[in-house]
Amino acid sequence: MTDAGVARPYPADRSVLGDTAARPLLPVQAFHSAGEALFALSLVGSLFFNVSVDAARPRILFYLALTMAPFAVLAPLIGPVIDRLRGGHRAVLVLSFGLRAVIALLLASQLKSLLLYPEAFVIVVAAKVYGVARNTLIPSLVEDRDHLVVVNSRLARAGAASGFAAALIGLAVLRVADASWVLRVGAVFYALGAISALRIPARHIETTTPPIVESTEMHGPGIQSATIGMAGLRMATGFVIFHVGFALKTSGHPAWLVVGVAATGAVGGFAGTFVAPWLRRRWDGQQVLTASLILPAVLAALGALRFHSTTAIALAASLGLAGSVGRRAFDGVIQTEAPHARRGQAYAGLETRLEIAWVIGSLAAVLMRLPNWLGLAVLSVALGALGFNRIVAAVAAARVGSDARATTLPLRLMATAEVIAARGDRQQAVIVAVAAAEAAAIVGTVASEKLAGLQERSREAAMGNDPSLEDAVLRLAHDLVAESSGGC
Secondary structure, X not given: OOOOOOOXXXXXXXXXXXXXXXXXXXXXXXXXXXXHHHHHHHHHOOOOXXXXXXXXXXXXXXXXXXXXXXXXXXXXXXXXXXXXXXXXXXXXXXXXXXXXXXXXXXXXXOOOOOOHHHHHHHHHXXXXXXXXXXXXXHHHHOOOHHHHHHHHXXXXXXXXXXXXXXXXXXXXXXXXXXXXXXXXXXXXXXXXXXXHHOOOOOOOOOOOOOHHHHHHHHOOHHHHHHHHXXXXXHHHHHHXXXXXXXXXXXXXXXXXXXXXXXXXXXXXXXHHHHHXXXXXXXXXXXXXXXHHHHHHHHHHHXXXXXXXXXXXXXXXXXHHHHHHHHXXXXXXXXXXXXXXXOHHHHHHHHXXXXXXXXXXXXXXXXXXXXXXXXXXXXXXHHHHHHHHHHHHHHHHHHHHHHHOHHHHHHHHHHHHHHHHHXXXXXXXXXXXXXXXXXXXXXXXXXXXXXXXXXXXXXXXXXXXXXXXXHHHHHHHHHHHHHHHOOOO
């Protein structure tokens, strides 16, 4: 229900994160990334790189299950809690850090016991809760919606830099001690994150949005298209991590090369935090996402033609860059096109889909074990087809928009009605929604009896002051407008 956006110029670059209220998020994100880097460093080394490929597979499958499991809790339970918590999203961030600090200290003395798995699970869940709460909070702290990509990019940049620095600290600790001390250092960073989160402005984001508005925003073509594109990137990332890692390992390459490929991907992700705002100043979010699909498709094709260490490094760098740029664009699309959705539930659902895509890509690499060239060829074709489909859809949408601008009036009126409803003025929203349906009857094909029924129900709603009836009128008007415009 949103118009196809075009890139608008950003205001002059602002210091640090730009918007004053968003600046306290910078150290919070830095401490989060540092703690997560140390947690991962203490665990991931024993998963598969220190054993044979055959012995690694069951460990990787368990790791994927551990990664996926939190989202079974996140979507149906944690999302609504985040939306309803009166202490504000700051409280969620503080609790997430505090819980991870305590569990990391416990885990440090139990790395070789069976308690490792449930305690690691709790840390993973708390980290996912942090991500959902942070993404939910950002739009309420950013004054200019066009500045969202800049804020998201700078937060990611701070996280990448602090994560890299923390990894170096962790490696130094490993040289003089063991993984338990890496976790203890990570607990310190988590504790610092909890303290930093207390500086975030305490605010509760109201969730009085009518269901019709939330449904329309979250199921709009822009968000659906962006979700599919980002899921494609996540699936490709999961596939490449294990496909290329196993390919290098079975080819007899040294372990340092595998680590180097992973590090190159991280460097590409860091570079993406600079590239994303630059691209967003020139293209809209959907175009940036499309470009993010095309780049790794080209590098995967080169790797399929000749797979060696250089092409593996180039593919990892391109995918890290594309994933980072695509994620910044995706977050901007969601935060802009769904401003009235209950964000905790919205982001929990979206993160669940993206994590499923990552796991599917990873499982494909682990279970299928395709030849090096074939796996990369399939990846190239899949990403290229998805990018090409997005280009064709964008061209078609632009052509329709230029040829039939008059037919967008009902859509724009309906979008206005839904925004008014989100602000709490349902009666005015009903009036505008009925006007949208009447406009649809003029420029489209709306059955006269359906329009008459809508008008009659709107009169009943006006006389009865019944919120449920007003919602029903809004939904019926939306259905009539959508039907008239071809199911938009």
